[in-house]
Amino acid sequence: MTNKPFSLAELMIEPGTHQLISFPAPNLNTQIKMTIPVHVFHGKYAGPKVFIIGTIHGDELNSIEILRRVHHHIRVSKLHGTIITLPVANVYGLIMGSRYLPDRRDLNRMFPGAKTGTLANRLAHGICNVFSLCDYGIDLHTGGLGHMNVPQLRVHLATSGTKELAHVFDAPVILDSKLREGSLRQVAHELGIPFLVYEGGEALRFNELCIRAGVNGILNVFSHLKMLPHRSAKPLKKYKPLVARTSRWLRASVSGFVQPEAGLIARHVKKGELLASIHDPFLINKSVKVEAPFEGVVIGQALKPLVSEGDALFHIASFHKIKGVAETIDEYKVELVGEGY
DSSP states (O other), X not given: OBOOOEEETTEEEOTTEEEEEEEEEOOOTTOOOEEEEEEEEEOSEEEEEEEEEEOSSTTXXXXXXXXXXXXXXXXXXXXXXXXXXXXXXXXXXXXXXXXXXXXXXXXXXXXXXXXXXXXXXXXXXXXXXXXXXXXXXXXXXXXXXXXXEEEEEEEOTTSTTHHHHHHHHTOSEEEEOOOOTTSHHHHHHHHTOOEEEEEEEOTTOOOHHHHHHHHHHHHHHHHHTXXXXXXXXXXXXXXXXXXXXXXXXXXXXXXXXXXEOTTOTTOEEOTTXXXXXXXXXXXXXXXXXXXOSSSEEEEEEEOOSEEOTTOEXXXXXXXXXXXXXXXXXXXXXXXXXXXXX
């Protein structure tokens, strides 16, 4: 069945076209005009609408590269449905190299926003106007500044259709994560839209493994929804994604310099296992050991050596069947980027 035209931002989008829409955004305080480019790939044939957003946090750059590569796989003449991508949602944070907006607000705590109010409210409102037109959503993130995340999905499995989509994405780890007030995921749940949050890598850095995992996952979703005529990425072995029943950030009990054990990221650790030592920079007090509070797999790790009491150090996920989890992640790495990564 042939697709139908639809209207977005007072522009009529015709089937079989790729349109670039520039949404107006509040000017910089220097009065430089700001717009946010949105790509609309409106397929020739009827099908679902998928919304993919990147850089809600302005320092999470992996998402831009993921979408750049995904765009290369889209051919509107063969596409069934519509793909709407927003590579840079927080253009202000991108300019500043910051997670936040100029008013220090976190955009992902401001949804659904409001037409009037703070800059963050207005920006969130505009994004939701586009997102609400779609049937599915994918939100691309990295770890925060100085934190590395293993490729993973954070989803609310109780949202209708999300569990199936999460397994199709084929990330090695799925976290059944509670909804956060003001997040785009919360809005998706209220609208009944299946929604995936992909996390991988670290802020202000490209990470090839996490980029490839993101591209691969998105193409898996397109294939599952029968939007693309064929699978355009390298197919992976049919892993059964690992669903974590719970996860917890282990925090520093004292301030100082952290010396982690080698090779902890994506490693299976046992309760009581030594993960790191925190040393006094003045060499006065004794070093403090950091031990795993329970058996699990390290899916996130702080990279900065200098920490303050209470800082997050290691993100550990617990699984019903933990045997083989770390090995599965290792095999996943090798298949995506080869040996020696």
